[in-house]
Amino acid sequence: MSLLIMGTGYVGITTALALAELGWPVSGFDPDARKLQLLSQGILPIHEPGLDQLLEKHLQRGGVRFLGDPGQAVSAHKIIFLCVGTPPNPDGSANLRYIREAAETIGAHMTDEKLIVVKSTVPVGTDERIVRWIETSQTARIPFDVVVNPEFLREGSALEDALHPDRIVIGSDGNGPAEMLMKLYERLDCPIIVTTPEAAVMIKYASNAFLATKISFINELSRLCGQLGIDISDVARGMGLDPRIGKLFLRAGIGYGGSCFPKDVDALVHTGKMHGVDLTILERAAGVNRSQPLFQLARWEQSLSSYTGKTIAVLGVAFKPDTDDVREAPALTIIAELAARGANVRVHDPLAKLPVELQSGQAVQYPTIEEVLHGADAAILCTEWADYIHADWGRLKAYMKGNFLFDGRNALDGEALSSRGYRYCGVSKH
Numbered sequence: 001m002s003l004l005i006m007g008t009g010y011v012g013i014t015t016a017l018a019l020a021e022l023g024w025p026v027s028g029f030d031p032d033a034r035k036l037q038l039l040s041q042g043i044l045p046i047h048e049p050g051l052d053q054l055l056e057k058h059l060q061r062g063g064v065r066f067l068g069d070p071g072q073a074v075s076a077h078k079i080i081f082l083c084v085g086t087p088p089n090p091d092g093s094a095n096l097r098y099i100r101e102a103a104e105t106i107g108a109h110m111t112d113e114k115l116i117v118v119k120s121t122v123p124v125g126t127d128e129r130i131v132r133w134i135e136t137s138q139t140a141r142i143p144f145d146v147v148v149n150p151e152f153l154r155e156g157s158a159l160e161d162a163l164h165p166d167r168i169v170i171g172s173d174g175n176g177p178a179e180m181l182m183k184l185y186e187r188l189d190c191p192i193i194v195t196t197p198e199a200a201v202m203i204k205y206a207s208n209a210f211l212a213t214k215i216s217f218i219n220e221l222s223r224l225c226g227q228l229g230i231d232i233s234d235v236a237r238g239m240g241l242d243p244r245i246g247k248l249f250l251r252a253g254i255g256y257g258g259s260c261f262p263k264d265v266d267a268l269v270h271t272g273k274m275h276g277v278d279l280t281i282l283e284r285a286a287g288v289n290r291s292q293p294l295f296q297l298a299r300w301e302q303s304l305s306s307y308t309g310k311t312i313a314v315l316g317v318a319f320k321p322d323t324d325d326v327r328e329a330p331a332l333t334i335i336a337e338l339a340a341r342g343a344n345v346r347v348h349d350p351l352a353k354l355p356v357e358l359q360s361g362q363a364v365q366y367p368t369i370e371e372v373l374h375g376a377d378a379a380i381l382c383t384e385w386a387d388y389i390h391a392d393w394g395r396l397k398a399y400m401k402g403n404f405l406f407d408g409r410n411a412l413d414g415e416a417l418s419s420r421g422y423r424y425c426g427v428s429k430h
């Protein structure tokens, strides 16, 4: 079975290399010629642990290749995975432009029967729209199937997640396509759920929406705990030991970000509205998340009396550690707000780049932790990179002018920092 991955972003590259690792010959297609050129040279256009070694290994073995010609890419492969982006529209709905373009490319170039596997996160009913887009682009009537196979990988551990998934979900109207997909994944050891395409996409949205809600729950509770002088970390630990609750996604912080949670929650809320159902819990979860970085900034500002004219070091731009992805990162809200309030913002991240639109005389990125802390009145931890957690904070203090350390991820050891002379303040944590 020859496999084509359409879209070589975070999901596409990971899927391609995981399938190559499972022994299948894989090709990648992307309209971005620069990405394809880098990948063909063994250079990853993104950062994701472990992928660079696998890329080199499978390029050398000829198990993976990258094609820039859509006609050649589509016609030469039996199974085509759609891994293109589904960014948000201004009204919160999923923008299916890239899905449609990919479907039309398939329709226009297919010369024999295909199985289309939708890995992108798409709203209920998209599989039927893909069928129509392919059919209207075909020049001759050639049969094909569309199945939905949502992706659950997490950036930062994408390869590990792809090779050791918790579950595989296949949404298919027919047995044959689902069986073909199960054959592809037969070396993976995990439960496989075969269901309708509608339920499959809902499992994906519901999973992300639930996790986002869990984060917003603890963040909102941290606001009350902050008022009452209760350490939210103790509360989270006490709650998380109950196996019905679980300890993951219960750490209070400046909110969730990334390319999935914010847009998927909004898209599910939008789907609800389209069907006359208000998903009020999710609307509130999104609202809490949007206000959380600003809420924390206001809290911390009380210590400094004002951010205006102060030098603030922001540690971390990426939405989470071990990725260079800054999409919807709460650090971006923090940086923009500090600059708007007249602070001099010094920024650092081990990998991620401050987006061009935020770069200004008031927000500048520095290459080292020492430089970013230089002359700072306060530092704000926005991403819990190991570089910050294991930094020698005793030594670093000499670079700062002030001694405020605001921990937006409740990831640092507040007691140890206080004993080294810092004025530590986390999220409902002193």
Ligand code: NAD
Binding pocket: 006, 007, 008, 009, 010, 011, 012, 029, 030, 031, 032, 035, 083, 084, 085, 086, 098, 101, 102, 105, 119, 120, 121, 122, 151, 152, 153, 154, 155, 259, 260
């Ligand atoms: P991405 O933006 O990193 O990559 C998308 C790629 O698709 C880009 O390289 C783009 O050039 C390419 N593309 C655009 N139009 C194309 C076309 N017509 N044909 C072929 N390629 C095309 O996106 P991503 O983060 O990999 O996400 C892809 C999908 O997977 C989204 O629906 C997302 O919600 C979902 N998802 C993402 C993650 C994640 O952690 N990033 C996890 C699970 C699911």
